[in-house]
Amino acid sequence: MIRCQNLTFSAGGKRILDAVTADAPPGRITALVGPNGAGKSTLLGLMGRLKEPERGQVMLGAEDAAGIPRPIFARRLTALRQATRITPRLTVCDLVGFGRYPHNPGHLTKEDQRIVEACMTDMALDDLADRQIDTLSGGQQQRALIAMVLAQETEILLLDEPLNNLDLSHARRVMNNLSARSRAGRTIVTVLHDLTIAARFADHVVALKDGRVHAEGSPDEVFTPEVLRELYGAEVEVHRINGKPVILPI
Amino acid sequence: MRVNVLLIAGAWYVAAALLFLTLGARGDWGFILAFRGQKLLALTVVAAAVAVSTMVFQTITANRILTPAIMGFDALYVLIQTMLVFTLGGAGAFALKGMPMFALETALMIGAAGILFGIMLRRSEDLNRMVLTGIVLGILLRSLSGLLSRLIDPSEYAYVMASSYAQFTNVEGDLLWAATGITITVLALVMLHARRLDVIALGRDNAMILGLEHRREAQRLMVLVTLLVAVSTALVGPIVFFGLLVSAIAYQVAGTWRHATLLPLSALIGAGMLVVCQTLFERVLDLQSNVLVVVEAVGGLVFILLLIRRART
Ligand SMILES: Nc1ncnc2c1ncn2[C@@H]1O[C@H](COP(=O)(O)OP(=O)(O)OP(=O)(O)O)[C@@H](O)[C@H]1O
Ligand SMILES: [Mg+2]
Numbered sequence: 001m002i003r004c005q006n007l008t009f010s011a012g013g014k015r016i017l018d019a020v021t022a023d024a025p026p027g028r029i030t031a032l033v034g035p036n037g038a039g040k041s042t043l044l045g046l047m048g049r050l051k052e053p054e055r056g057q058v059m060l061g062a063e064d065a066a067g068i069p070r071p072i073f074a075r076r077l078t079a080l081r082q083a084t085r086i087t088p089r090l091t092v093c094d095l096v097g098f099g100r101y102p103h104n105p106g107h108l109t110k111e112d113q114r115i116v117e118a119c120m121t122d123m124a125l126d127d128l129a130d131r132q133i134d135t136l137s138g139g140q141q142q143r144a145l146i147a148m149v150l151a152q153e154t155e156i157l158l159l160d161e162p163l164n165n166l167d168l169s170h171a172r173r174v175m176n177n178l179s180a181r182s183r184a185g186r187t188i189v190t191v192l193h194d195l196t197i198a199a200r201f202a203d204h205v206v207a208l209k210d211g212r213v214h215a216e217g218s219p220d221e222v223f224t225p226e227v228l229r230e231l232y233g234a235e236v237e238v239h240r241i242n243g244k245p246v247i248l249p250i
Numbered sequence: 251m252r253v254n255v256l257l258i259a260g261a262w263y264v265a266a267a268l269l270f271l272t273l274g275a276r277g278d279w280g281f282i283l284a285f286r287g288q289k290l291l292a293l294t295v296v297a298a299a300v301a302v303s304t305m306v307f308q309t310i311t312a313n314r315i316l317t318p319a320i321m322g323f324d325a326l327y328v329l330i331q332t333m334l335v336f337t338l339g340g341a342g343a344f345a346l347k348g349m350p351m352f353a354l355e356t357a358l359m360i361g362a363a364g365i366l367f368g369i370m371l372r373r374s375e376d377l378n379r380m381v382l383t384g385i386v387l388g389i390l391l392r393s394l395s396g397l398l399s400r401l402i403d404p405s406e407y408a409y410v411m412a413s414s415y416a417q418f419t420n421v422e423g424d425l426l427w428a429a430t431g432i433t434i435t436v437l438a439l440v441m442l443h444a445r446r447l448d449v450i451a452l453g454r455d456n457a458m459i460l461g462l463e464h465r466r467e468a469q470r471l472m473v474l475v476t477l478l479v480a481v482s483t484a485l486v487g488p489i490v491f492f493g494l495l496v497s498a499i500a501y502q503v504a505g506t507w508r509h510a511t512l513l514p515l516s517a518l519i520g521a522g523m524l525v526v527c528q529t530l531f532e533r534v535l536d537l538q539s540n541v542l543v544v545v546e547a548v549g550g551l552v553f554i555l556l557l558i559r560r561a562r563t
Contacts, residue, residue: 050455074461081455087312088451088507101449102461152460 001026002065002077002156002187006056007046009039016042017211019056024156024204029178029188031202031219033195035232038208040191041082044158047189048079060156074102078152082160082191084145086133092144093129096120099151116151122177123147124170138165146174150181157181159190163197175201195247199223207231219245255504256511259518266525267294273533292426293528294521295433296482296489297496301520302440302513303478304493305500309451309509310468310475311381314501315556317493318479321381322388324488325395326362330355332395332402332410340406352425355484363476429485436477440513443471447509489542491549496520498552 002024009017017039024030032040045051047058049065058065060076068076078099086095096119100112108116120129123143133141142165149157157178163171171194179201182188192198198205198219205222207215214231215222223245228236235250270290275282300319307318334343334351346354366384399407446467450457457464482489500516524545531541 045455048459050458070458070463071461074459079455079459081459084453084456086452086456088448090507094507098449098452098456098460105445 001059001061002047002189003059004043004047004056005059007043007053007058008055009042009046009051009053011042015211017046017053020208020211020213021056022206022213022216024187024189024206026187027182027185028203029182029190029201030204030206031198032189032191032206032208033193033198033222033231034208034214039211040208041160042211043208044079044160044189044191045081048077048158049073050079050081071102074152074154076154077156077158078149078154079158080145080149080160080162082164086141086145090133091130092120092125092133092136092147095133095144096125096147096151099148099153102152115153119147119150122150122173124173139167139170142166143170143174150177155185156187157189159188161191161193163192163194171197195223195228196245199245199247223247255506256515256518259515259522263294263518263522263525266522266529270525270529270533273529288423288426289528290525291430292485293524295426295430296486297492297520297524298437298517299433299478299482300489300493301496301500301516302437303475303482304497305509305513305516306440306443306447306471307475308497309447310471312451312453313381314497315494315553316381317490317497318475319483319488319490319493320388321363321366321384322391323359323363323479323483324490325388325391326359327355327483327488328410329391329395329398330358332398335406335410336398336402340403340409343409349425349428352428352484356480359480359483360476363480364473425485429481432481433478436474436481437517440471440474440478441510443467443474444509444513447471447513448507451507451509486542489546491546491553492520492524492542493549494556495545495549495552496523498556 004020004022007017007020008015020039020043022043032043034040042051046053047065049058049070060068065073065077093116096116097108097112099119100108100116104112120126123146125140125143125147128136128140128144131140133144136144142162146159146162149159159178162174162178166174175197178188178190182203190202192202202219205215205217205219206213207222207227209231215227223238225236225238228234228238228247237248237250239246239248267290270293271283271286275286304317304319308314308316331343334346338346366380366387399410402410446462449460449462450464450467450471452460454464457467496516496519500512500519503519504512504515506512524541527545528541531537531544
């Protein structure tokens with residue numbers, strides 16, 4: 001369970017988040033949605049303690065996240081950033097191996113190796129294991145980064161637009177994998193721009209606009225034409241297929 | 251593969267050192283070896299300090315065309331020399347040569363860098379801003395030296411000129427031992443950070459996600475970098491481009507991203523290179539002129555090539 005309480009953050013003399021209070025229920029997928037510049041990445045950064053809030057707290061259960069030593073925090077929470085550039089010339093396997101660093105800062109154990117390989121398989125990277133990261137396509141790189149995050153095996157996962165650059169089949173693979181992990185008890189917060197995918201896979205939705213929580217609830221509650229019109233300033237149709245909302249722009 | 255690269259670099263250094271010690275040696279071997287041995291030690295210590303500090307600095311700033319010397323160390327060194335001549339006169343400054351001067355210069359450079367790095371690292375996460383501040387500070391210090399040097403008696407200015415270039419001629423015994431001791435200690439401390447440097451190389455956010463206290467680690471490493479640069483500068487004078495040259499070669503030949511290999515590799519390559527150049531200069535070409543002037547020129551050229559290549563890609 002991760003909870004944001006009253007998070008306020010400014011940068012460049014501008015208020016970017018204004019008293020954001022939101023919950024990500026345990027063992028569930030929470031979709032973080034909202035227009036460009038709404039503050040989604042910033043909120044994820046605060047939750048992952050990559051930035052310090054001006055005011056407010058991030059709570060892991062009953063604990064203040066800020067009080068947890070970072071090496072221990074890294075065994076409990078991981079994050080995928082929106083734009084990550086890896087400069088060293090690593091292979092996919094090396095990169096994913098870094099996900100084990102919080103658990104084992106030295107060389108990888110047999111068990112670490114097993115987890116790294118399983119996560120590469122999860123992201124369909126087996127054939128690319130020995131390729132240099134900088135020779136991969138955008139989608140392949142994204143999958144390698146996700147595999148690194150998965151290899152960290154934390155109870156909480158924060159993912160910023162994990163489906164960036166992914167084709168339909170790999171997007172499905174990632175979302176199904178996250179679903180399986182949430183059913184196994186992990187708490188997942190993910191920024192998604194594709195609302196139909198969000199409706200299909202998320203249990204809980206937080207909609208952010210201009211640094212404030214605009215709506216929060218189940219996909220059924222948040223994904224209505226009225227809420228989305230206000231959120232994005234755009235007209236959409238919401239259909240239902242198999243009981244799940246499907247969102248089409250008009 | 252990794253072991254091989256290090257072994258080859260080690261062999262390269264040992265061969266260079268043996269050549270340096272023995273080539274053209276005639277007469278009293280005990281004296282020659284002791285004399286040349288001291289110079290070899292100085293070359294090695296300086297090369298290792300410059301190579302390792304450059305590589306660590308590049309990893310922290312995630313920029314392979316930066317070197318800590320660019321942060322104004324060279325300018326500070328020249329300013330100290332100029333100020334000493336200005337206040338004490340050429341003869342007075344010369345009287346300070348040796349241990350007092352070494353201690354003074356090291357302390358001043360560590361102090362200045364401590365203030366700069368301390369403020370910048372505490373106030374912002376933005377290392378680029380720190381680097382820019384360092385460069386601007388360097389320009390400021392240089393213009394201060396320029397101003398002072400115009401007020402100095404032209405005959406005394408020769409002294410400033412002489413000490414503004416790195417040289418290995420006046421490296422004395424106790425000074426050399428002090429510098430060696432500090433450098434070896436700091437290099438050992440840096441090596442203890444090798445694995446963490448691998449993680450830092452993934453970028454600030456990733457390092458923090460993987461559980462590193464990024465700011466604290468970066469601060470600690472900057473202190474070590476500062477010590478290395480300050481000691482080597484105080485020992486022989488400012489060196490700017492040599493570190494860039496060596497680290498560019500080390501990245502090329504290393505075939506690994508692991509700092510546990512990269513750091514000793516760059517030290518060995520750098521030391522071997524400096525020793526070979528010195529041998530060529532002294533023994534083969536029989537030149538009395540300063541080897542570092544040439545090495546720096548080549549390093550500068552490589553720096554520009556790197557910039558051009560970076561701009562193209
Ligand atoms: N360092 C900064 N200085 C000034 N403004 C910033 C800074 N970082 C973010 N912002 C601003 O804060 C707002 C929120 O940014 P954020 O990256 O959180 O948006 P987002 O919801 O993730 O958008 P997107 O969907 O485009 O990824 C934007 O208007 C952005 O311009
Ligand atoms: Mg974003």
